[in-house]
Amino acid sequence: GSAQYDVGCMHRDGEGGPVDFAEARRLLGLAAAQGHAEAQHNLGTMHHYAEGGPQDYAEARRLCGAAAAQGHSESQHNLGLMNYYGEGAPKDYAEARRMSGAAAAQGHPEGQVLLAHMMANGEGGTKDLAESRRLYGLAAAQGRADAQVEFGHMHWLGSGGHQDFAEARRLYGLAVEKGHAAAQANLGQMYVYGQGGPTDFAEAR
Template identity: 30%
Template sequence: MTCTGRSLTLGCLLLLTPLLGMAGGNSLLIPATSRCALNTVPEAMNEALRACEHAASQGDLQAAYELGDYYYNGRRAPRDLAKALHWFEQASLKGHALAQHRLGVMFFRGEGVPANNVQAYVVLKMSAVNGEEEALDTADRVSAQMGREEHEIATQVLGQIFRDYLMELQTAGE
């Protein structure tokens, strides 16, 4: 996709954001501010992890993303892709753009899951819709690896996701 085409696509999606966000306070954009103190001293790490897991299990999307990042990058503890996948999925299902981007990369690379270009592409496109600009470039890299059949499947899946979402918005406004 050209830069102009990408900008036009993103611009159209951003124009829809205020309309989509009006239904029941449902916003496509999730703010990304730090919730957990996972960069603490080693002596306090167990307590920080417990507090972050509690927040994430209570629905705090940023906490779930931070846990996924903590387990994914393995800087402060051994890398655990299964836990990273779990927490990225939890945040992704609720629209956290950064978590969706990381999850899409995991599907593309086959990190902790079997590589799946279609799933990677779909998740990366959703990340872009939710505001993660870098996801557009990553989706382009995935797209370059996909065959025609994979593109068709991904397009059908994305189309169904957006149709379902628009139906949900329409019924919420009634």
């Protein structure tokens, strides 16, 4: 399975020759059938994005489920998203929360962001702003701009914990460096009103 997986990835990525999604899908399928978690994940992704064949959310879900059951954090996150958006089956927030939780527990930043979002909104379970804030903090520490914005926002408003303008300003600044538009708007407001630091109209513009 491992050799088929490696060659399948070479066809998918165009290493040593032209990109050939159809052949990549065939080889990854052989490896996936032998229980190769990484092959199951990659093949599931190809079915999801219609690479090398038709789009098939149900098959993507099946393959990601097989990889997720082996502890593959990226597949757990993908399965969480598919349940959240209702791809391949009806929306299931409780299952989305469970799968994103499994990914988050392994330190997967996107899984942490999805779980934090669901907890902040009470989707698929109880609303928990303190846990949402903690999860956004974990993802923000891994450099996720969207998490830095949300974590900053919770500090700005005092959601799920104490209000801290200086920390909000710092977090927005990190996201602005990555070109995040919402962070720029929020940071501009903080400069105008002198929240978390001195008023700076020039910087606000």
